[in-house]
Amino acid sequence: MVQVENEYGTWGDDSQYMAAVRDVVRSSGFDKVQLFRCDWSSNFDRYQLPGVAGTLNFGAGSNIDEQFKKFRQVNPDAPLMCSEYWTGWFDQWGRPHETRGVDTFIGSLKDMMDRGISFSLYMAHGGTSFGQWAGANAPPYAPTVTSYDYDAPIDETGKPTDKFFAIRNLLKNYLNPGESIPEIPKPVSEMIAFPELTLKNFASVFDNLPKPVIGEDPVTMEFLDQGWGSILYRKTIPATGKKSVLHIEYAHDYALVFLDKKYIGKLDRRLNEKNIELPSFSKPVQLDILVETTGRVNYGQAIIDRKGINGNVILENNGKKDILKNWKMYALPVNLAAENGLKYKNSQASGPGWYQAHININRIGDTFMNLTGWTKGMVWVNGHNLGHYWNIGPTQTLFLPGTFLKEGSNEIVVYDVMAKDNRTISFTEKPVYEIIADPSLLHNRGGEQPDFRNVQPVATGSFTGEPGWKSTSVKPQNTRYIALVALNAQDSKDTSASLAELEVTGEDGKAVDPQKWKVVYADSEEVITANNSADKLFDHQESVIWQTSLSKQTPYPHTVIIDLGEEVKISGIRLLPRIDKSRKGMIRDFKFYISRKPFTFSKK
Missing domain, CATH: 2.60.120.260 (Galactose-binding domain-like)
Structure with missing residues (x-):
C-alpha cells in the first residue's frame, strides 16, 4: 500500500489537487500497488478521490463504532482500516509528558480486532529526532522535543513496554489454527550509566x-x-x-x-x-x-x-x-564547532558557548545523558549531534546510542545559551521527565474576568451529545475577538468543559486561517497533568483537546476568548467535541460574543 497525501481533509477540499497527486504517484511507478488516503472521521468527506482506498486516523481510547459510523454510510462496501492508530503522542517543549494508558490503548485495539478492522500502529517503535529534525507544529508555535519515544509499545531505546506485552496478550486470542506468537528477540545493546563528567573547557560564542x-x-x-x-x-x-x-x-x-x-x-x-x-x-x-x-x-x-x-x-x-x-x-550553523575549530579555554564561562571534555570508557552500551541543571542548547558526542535539550522539559535527558561511542576516549561537546558554573553531566539508564511549570502558558487574568454585561451574544443555543462537528451561524459581520461561553455540560453533574477544535467560518463559507490567532483569556486549563491548554482549540490536532483544570475544578460558566489577529468578516462558528470514548466536559448550552475591540474585564 502507498499513501496519497496525509490528512488532507484537515486543510483543504480540492478534489482536483488530490487527483493530481494520485496521478503523480501512479506515474512514478506505483501503478501496481494499492493506493490509499487517510483522514479523520470528522473531515474525510471533504473531497473525492476515485480509485484510492479510504482509511481513517485516530488515537487510543477512540470509540470505534462512532469513528467508522459515517464512513460506513458513505462507503458501505469498503474495507475498514485505521491507517494511523496513535499509540501515544509526541512531546512538545514546556508541555507535560504525553502518555496514553495501556487499558485505554488496548480497549480500542480490541474493539477493532473484534470488528475485523485493519490497523497500523503509529508509532509501534518510538525513536529519536537526532540533530535538528525534531520540527514544530503551528498554530500555535509548539516545537517538538528531541525524543520521539511517543509512549510507544517499543520505546526509544528499542525495549518492549507494558503496551508491547498487552498487544501480545491481546493478539494471541485471534490466532488462526497452527499460528503462534514468536519469541521476543534479545536486546541488541544493554543500557549503561557512565560516571559523571565535568566539562572544564569553554569556548565563548563572542570569541569564536x-x-x-x-x-x-x-x-x-x-x-x-x-x-x-x-x-x-x-x-x-x-x-x-x-x-x-x-x-x-x-x-x-x-x-x-x-x-x-x-x-x-x-x-x-x-x-x-x-x-x-x-x-x-x-x-x-x-x-x-x-x-x-x-x-x-x-x-x-x-x-x-x-x-x-x-x-x-x-x-x-x-x-x-x-x-x-x-x-x-x-x-x-550547527556544525560550526566541527568545521571552524573552537578556541577552548580552561576558564570560567561567560555568555553562550561550548563546553568540552573527554570521557574514557571500557564498555560500550546505550545510555541517557542527563542535562538537568543546564539551560538550553545541543550536544555532540564524537561529532554526532544528539539534538536539542531545554530545561523547561518535559524531558531532561538525551538518548545516546552505543553506536556513537567507542572504547577509550570519547569527546563530548555541550552548547548552552547561558553561562554555567556547574558544568557536570550525568548518565542514566532511564529517561528523566520533569516539567518546569510556566505560569505564562496559562491564559487567565488572576482576579479578573470578562465583563459581557453590555454586550449582546451573536449566537446562543444547545449542542446535542452526538459526536462530530457542531455549527452555529451568525449574521455576517466583521470581528477580531471571539468569546465562547460554555454554560453547562451534557452531564448536569459535570463541572468541567472540553473541546477538540474550534473553527471560524468566513463570508466565503470556508474556515478562516488560524495562523495569527492567539488565546487572550481562558478561565481554566489543564497544563500540569496533561497538555490541554486553550490554544489546542486551533492546533489542527483533534486528539489533543482543551480541557479545564482537573486538579482545580471550578463551576460553569467556562470562557475562552480568542484574538483572530486581524479583523475578519465571519458567518459562523464550528466546534468539534472530543473524539475519544469519554464524554467528560462535552458542552451543551453556549453563548458566543464577538467584538472588534478587546473585551473589557472586571474584578471577580
Whole structure:
C-alpha cells in the first residue's frame, strides 16, 4: 500500500489537487500497488478521490463504532482500516509528558480486532529526532522535543513496554489454527550509566565569531545559506539616558539580548514575546541579539518558516520609535564547532558557548545523558549531534546510542545559551521527565474576568451529545475577538468543559486561517497533568483537546476568548467535541460574543 497525501481533509477540499497527486504517484511507478488516503472521521468527506482506498486516523481510547459510523454510510462496501492508530503522542517543549494508558490503548485495539478492522500502529517503535529534525507544529508555535519515544509499545531505546506485552496478550486470542506468537528477540545493546563528567573547557560564542555579513536590515538565516543553528545580530546603539524598550517583530525562534555582552533577557516565540525592556545607558553600547532555531514547522500554512529575525527591530525611547538599521550578522550553523575549530579555554564561562571534555570508557552500551541543571542548547558526542535539550522539559535527558561511542576516549561537546558554573553531566539508564511549570502558558487574568454585561451574544443555543462537528451561524459581520461561553455540560453533574477544535467560518463559507490567532483569556486549563491548554482549540490536532483544570475544578460558566489577529468578516462558528470514548466536559448550552475591540474585564 502507498499513501496519497496525509490528512488532507484537515486543510483543504480540492478534489482536483488530490487527483493530481494520485496521478503523480501512479506515474512514478506505483501503478501496481494499492493506493490509499487517510483522514479523520470528522473531515474525510471533504473531497473525492476515485480509485484510492479510504482509511481513517485516530488515537487510543477512540470509540470505534462512532469513528467508522459515517464512513460506513458513505462507503458501505469498503474495507475498514485505521491507517494511523496513535499509540501515544509526541512531546512538545514546556508541555507535560504525553502518555496514553495501556487499558485505554488496548480497549480500542480490541474493539477493532473484534470488528475485523485493519490497523497500523503509529508509532509501534518510538525513536529519536537526532540533530535538528525534531520540527514544530503551528498554530500555535509548539516545537517538538528531541525524543520521539511517543509512549510507544517499543520505546526509544528499542525495549518492549507494558503496551508491547498487552498487544501480545491481546493478539494471541485471534490466532488462526497452527499460528503462534514468536519469541521476543534479545536486546541488541544493554543500557549503561557512565560516571559523571565535568566539562572544564569553554569556548565563548563572542570569541569564536566568523566573518560577518553586513546589511541595512536584518535577514533570516536562509539568506545566509543556513538552515539551522543560530545567528548573532550586532550593532551599536546610542545612549538613551533612561530605560527603553526593544521590539522585535518576529524572532524565530528564541532570542537572547545582550548589551556589551551582558545578558538582558530573552524572547520566546512559543509565548509570543516581542518586547524587552533595556536598562538606561549613558554612552553607546553594543547590542547583540542571538537568535536560535528551536524547530521548523512541519506542515500547514505556517510551513514557510523563516528563521532568525524576520522583520524590523525597533528601539522605543522617550516616546520615539526608531527602526534600527545597519547590522553585522554572524551565521552560526550547527556544525560550526566541527568545521571552524573552537578556541577552548580552561576558564570560567561567560555568555553562550561550548563546553568540552573527554570521557574514557571500557564498555560500550546505550545510555541517557542527563542535562538537568543546564539551560538550553545541543550536544555532540564524537561529532554526532544528539539534538536539542531545554530545561523547561518535559524531558531532561538525551538518548545516546552505543553506536556513537567507542572504547577509550570519547569527546563530548555541550552548547548552552547561558553561562554555567556547574558544568557536570550525568548518565542514566532511564529517561528523566520533569516539567518546569510556566505560569505564562496559562491564559487567565488572576482576579479578573470578562465583563459581557453590555454586550449582546451573536449566537446562543444547545449542542446535542452526538459526536462530530457542531455549527452555529451568525449574521455576517466583521470581528477580531471571539468569546465562547460554555454554560453547562451534557452531564448536569459535570463541572468541567472540553473541546477538540474550534473553527471560524468566513463570508466565503470556508474556515478562516488560524495562523495569527492567539488565546487572550481562558478561565481554566489543564497544563500540569496533561497538555490541554486553550490554544489546542486551533492546533489542527483533534486528539489533543482543551480541557479545564482537573486538579482545580471550578463551576460553569467556562470562557475562552480568542484574538483572530486581524479583523475578519465571519458567518459562523464550528466546534468539534472530543473524539475519544469519554464524554467528560462535552458542552451543551453556549453563548458566543464577538467584538472588534478587546473585551473589557472586571474584578471577580
